[in-house]
Amino acid sequence: MDRAIVGIDVSKDRLDVHVLPAGEAFAVARDGEGIAALVERLGALHPHLVAIEATGGFETIVAAGLGGAGLPVVVVNPAQVRAFAQALGRRAKTDPIDAAVIARFVEATRPEPRTLPDEAVRLLADLVARRRQIVQMIAAERQREKRPTPKRVKRSIARLVAALEKELAELDGEIDSQVRGTPAWRASEDLLRSVPGVGPVVARTLLGELPELGRLDRRQIAALAGLAPWTRQSGTWKGKSFIGGGRTAVRAVLFTAALVASRYNPPLKAFRDRLVAAGKPKMVALIAVARKLLTILNAILRDQTPWAHA
Numbered sequence: 001m002d003r004a005i006v007g008i009d010v011s012k013d014r015l016d017v018h019v020l021p022a023g024e025a026f027a028v029a030r031d032g033e034g035i036a037a038l039v040e041r042l043g044a045l046h047p048h049l050v051a052i053e054a055t056g057g058f059e060t061i062v063a064a065g066l067g068g069a070g071l072p073v074v075v076v077n078p079a080q081v082r083a084f085a086q087a088l089g090r091r092a093k094t095d096p097i098d099a100a101v102i103a104r105f106v107e108a109t110r111p112e113p114r115t116l117p118d119e120a121v122r123l124l125a126d127l128v129a130r131r132r133q134i135v136q137m138i139a140a141e142r143q144r145e146k147r148p149t150p151k152r153v154k155r156s157i158a159r160l161v162a163a164l165e166k167e168l169a170e171l172d173g174e175i176d177s178q179v180r181g182t183p184a185w186r187a188s189e190d191l192l193r194s195v196p197g198v199g200p201v202v203a204r205t206l207l208g209e210l211p212e213l214g215r216l217d218r219r220q221i222a223a224l225a226g227l228a229p230w231t232r233q234s235g236t237w238k239g240k241s242f243i244g245g246g247r248t249a250v251r252a253v254l255f256t257a258a259l260v261a262s263r264y265n266p267p268l269k270a271f272r273d274r275l276v277a278a279g280k281p282k283m284v285a286l287i288a289v290a291r292k293l294l295t296i297l298n299a300i301l302r303d304q305t306p307w308a309h310a
Contacts, residue, residue, distance in 0.1 A: 002021055002048075003046060003047060003048035004019050004020065004021070004022065004045045004046070004047040004048065005019075005020045005021075005047060005048055005049050005051070005103055005106055005107045006018070006019050006020075006042060006045075006047050006049070006050040006051065006103060007020075007051050007099045007100060007101070007102030007103025007104070007105070007106060008050065008051065008052045008053075008062065008099060008102065009053060009096075009098040009099040009102060010030065010052060010053065010055045010058045010059045010062055011030070011055070011058065012030065012058060013029065013030055014027050014028065014029055014030050014034070015027060015028050015029075015030050015034060015035075015038065015062060016096050016098065016099040017038065017099055018096070018099035018100040018102070018103045019045065019047075019103070020103045020104065020107055025096055025099065025100070027096075030058070030061075030062065035061070035062060035065040035066070036065075038065075038066070039065060039066060039069040039071070042066070042071055043069065043070075043071065047071065047072065048072065049072050049074055049106050049110070049111070049113060050066055050071050050072060050073050050074070051073075051074050051075075051076050051102050051103065051105070051106040051111075052066075052073065052074070052075050052076070052102075053075075053076055053078050053081055053098070053102050054075050054076065054077065054078055055078070059075060060122075063075055072113040073113055074106065074111050074112070074113045076102060076105065076106065076111065080105070081098075081101060081102055081105050084101065084104070084105045084108070085101045085105075088101070088104070120178070120182070121207075121208065121211050123178065124175070124178050124179070124185075124204070124207060124208035125208035125209050126208075127171060127174060127175050127178065127208070128175065128204055128205050128208040128209060128249075129208075129209070129249065130171060131168065131171045131172070131175065131201075132205075132249060134164055134167055134168045134171065135168065137164055138161060138164045138165065138168065141157050141160055141161050141164070142161065144157055145157045145158075145161070175204055176200075179204055179207065185207055187304075188203075188207060188214075188301060189203045189204065189207065190306070191300050191301060191304065191305075191306050192206060192207075192297055192300065192301070194300070194306035194307040195261075195265070195293070195296060195297060195300065195307040196260075196261060196264050196265040196266075196307070197257045197258070197260040197261030197262075197264060197265045197268065197293065198257050198261075198293075198297070199257075199260075201253065202253045202254070202256065202257045205249060205250065205253045206250065206253070206297065209247055209249055209250050210224065210225065210247065210250045212224060213297060213298055213301050214298055214300075214301025214302040215302070216298070218294075218295045218298060218299075221294060221295075221298045222291055222294060222295070223246065224246055224247060224250075225246050225247060225250045225251050225254060225294055226246020226247060226248065226250070226251045227246065227251060227254065227287065227290055227291045227294060228246075228291075251290075254290040254293060254294055255286065255287075255290050257290070257293055258286050258287075258289040258290035258293055259286065261289060261293055262285075262286065262289055268289050268292065268293060271288070271289060271292060272285045272286070272288070272289050275288055
């Protein structure tokens with residue numbers, strides 16, 4: 001008999017659960033008692049996979065509770081689940097239906113469960129994400145400052161920018177304390193920053209938001225970062241490959257690092273120049289540099305060996 005596969009649709013107040021192949025469906029509250037009851041019920045099934053759809057943070061406590069109980073948890077991409085539902089012709093959308101679709105998606109794709117980040121990694125990821133939000137707010141206010149506005153509004157903008165910059169400095173200090181105060185993270189940051197083009201923001205974003213770095217192969221890590229090319233082909237027709245999905249914040253900092261590395265990292269500069277000379281568009285060349293840089297960083301953490309190019 002096949003081991004059970006469980007799909008869980010997470011909402012603010014409850015969890016809708018669907019179990020395959022039995023087709024059993026039920027719901028529990030999204031609170032401590034509900035999650036404890038769910039752990040007990042699923043533990044008796046010894047499931048092969050328990051899939052939870054990412055829902056803007058509501059899934060975190062559920063994934064932590066189930067993963068902490070030793071259940072094989074995987075958090076799935078909602079866009080992929082929706083595309084799968086459309087392929088099945090499922091237009092109706094309710095929480096119980098969504099749970100069934102999640103279970104069928106995982107049954108078809110069989111993703112690998114991964115260890116959940118511990119509390120320290122989640123804290124670092126939250127701090128890095130908050131830093132990114134503050135930077136975006138400062139940039140938005142700077143843009144408003146450039147427009148013709150009354151002096152009263154300009155003073156308001158200046159006060160807000162000053163407050164945001166103060167908050168940014170405090171966040172940078174807290175992130176620095178987190179990373180430099182943890183020997184393993186300090187060593188990993190030093191390894192990552194040994195590569196020309198990788199600065200503290202890039203290194204700390206990768207540590208917080210891509211904790212799998214150094215633990216997966218190059219194709220898997222590229223897919224997580226959204227840098228794996230997708231090929232479009234049908235018969236004799238071949239469309240352009242493209243990238244997408246993955247962790248947007250990770251991909252963004254890798255593009256920034258790739259821009260710097262394309263100028264100051266000799267092997268990656270030569271790699272980019274060869275692609276451009278061969279007729280590749282500059283953006284395609286930059287994506288290739290970002291993917292190659294990620295592969296290098298993955299190998300450096302895997303082998304615990306710093307950048308040593310002559």
